[in-house]
Amino acid sequence: MQTAPAPVIVAIDGPSGTGKSSTSRAVATALGLSYLDTGAQYRAITWWMLTNDVDVNDPAAVAAAAHKPAIVSGTNPAAPGITADGVDATGPIRTQEVTAAVSAVSAVPEIRAQLTELQRRIAVEAETGIVVEGRDIGTTVLPDADLKVFLTASPEARAARRSGELRGADGAAKPDLAGTQAALLQRDSADSSRTTSPLRQAGDALEVDTTELTLEQVVECVVTLIREKQQAG
Numbered sequence: 001m002q003t004a005p006a007p008v009i010v011a012i013d014g015p016s017g018t019g020k021s022s023t024s025r026a027v028a029t030a031l032g033l034s035y036l037d038t039g040a041q042y043r044a045i046t047w048w049m050l051t052n053d054v055d056v057n058d059p060a061a062v063a064a065a066a067h068k069p070a071i072v073s074g075t076n077p078a079a080p081g082i083t084a085d086g087v088d089a090t091g092p093i094r095t096q097e098v099t100a101a102v103s104a105v106s107a108v109p110e111i112r113a114q115l116t117e118l119q120r121r122i123a124v125e126a127e128t129g130i131v132v133e134g135r136d137i138g139t140t141v142l143p144d145a146d147l148k149v150f151l152t153a154s155p156e157a158r159a160a161r162r163s164g165e166l167r168g169a170d171g172a173a174k175p176d177l178a179g180t181q182a183a184l185l186q187r188d189s190a191d192s193s194r195t196t197s198p199l200r201q202a203g204d205a206l207e208v209d210t211t212e213l214t215l216e217q218v219v220e221c222v223v224t225l226i227r228e229k230q231q232a233g
């Protein structure tokens with residue numbers, strides 16, 4: 001009798017705009033795995049704070065409200081929605097207002113403790129395995145992941161990708177590339193310099209520089225790495 005393969009846990013981390021979400025979703029789809037966007041969870045809790053008049057620049061106020069919203073994440077890579085207190089936040093979490101506030105909220109230790117516990121629970125429950133993406137998955141959330149990948153790309157490439165995305169979203173004129181790049185780097189700097197669980201490459205993570213790669217090439221590379229790990233046992 002054939003036994004089912006053990007669930008595989010994949011951690012994908014990296015700075016903003018390096019392709020974590022696109023790659024993780026495509027890899028999960030290709031291999032029939034679940035998918036978890038932890039950035040969406042930090043965005044959802046930030047959106048809830050903004051909507052409920054919590055001062056996101058007051059760490060004590062954010063900490064006091066950390067346990068209040070119930071965050072529920074979809075793990076289907078084809079449609080990974082998210083709700084905060086039962087309200088669909090999938091669209092609102094992508095606004096500029098949330099993007100500008102999320103690093104301050106995610107730096108608060110009580111917020112990180114809350115979401116880290118939730119992320120571990122979701123990963124354990126994934127029947128066939130899961131691809132989890134974020135900033136501290138390989139270092140803190142899932143240090144025993146079967147495979148850890150750290151995606152990078154030049155700031156220029158990341159800004160160009162993002163500005164194309166922003167233009168496509170609302171049909172507006174091409175946004176200022178320099179401004180987009182500065183905003184990306186500012187968020188990376190805040191995420192890398194916080195005290196609790198900063199953005200960092202795990203010692204045993206494989207770095208994949210995506211600057212000169214198409215999305216398809218990155219996906220193929222990660223799928224190959226996972227298959228190699230599975231074959232190695």
Ligand SMILES: Nc1ncnc2c1ncn2[C@@H]1O[C@H](COP(=O)(O)OP(=O)(O)OP(=O)(O)O)[C@@H](O)[C@H]1O
Nearest residue numbers: 015016017018019020021022161165210213214215
């Ligand atoms: N290798 C690639 N080549 C070209 N474009 C890419 C590549 N990877 C991702 N993209 C595009 O770059 C943009 C950003 O990708 P994505 O949202 O997956 O990055 P991210 O690392 O998850 O970003 P963030 O951390 O800010 O959420 C998207 O428009 C995506 O389609």
Ligand SMILES: Nc1ccn([C@@H]2O[C@H](COP(=O)(O)O)[C@@H](O)[C@H]2O)c(=O)n1
Nearest residue numbers: 038039040042102103106134135136191
């Ligand atoms: N594991 C994580 C994931 C995300 N964050 C914070 O959320 C912000 C938004 O993430 P996106 O991937 O949706 O851009 C990010 O800038 C971090 O502040 C985190 O701290 N840890």
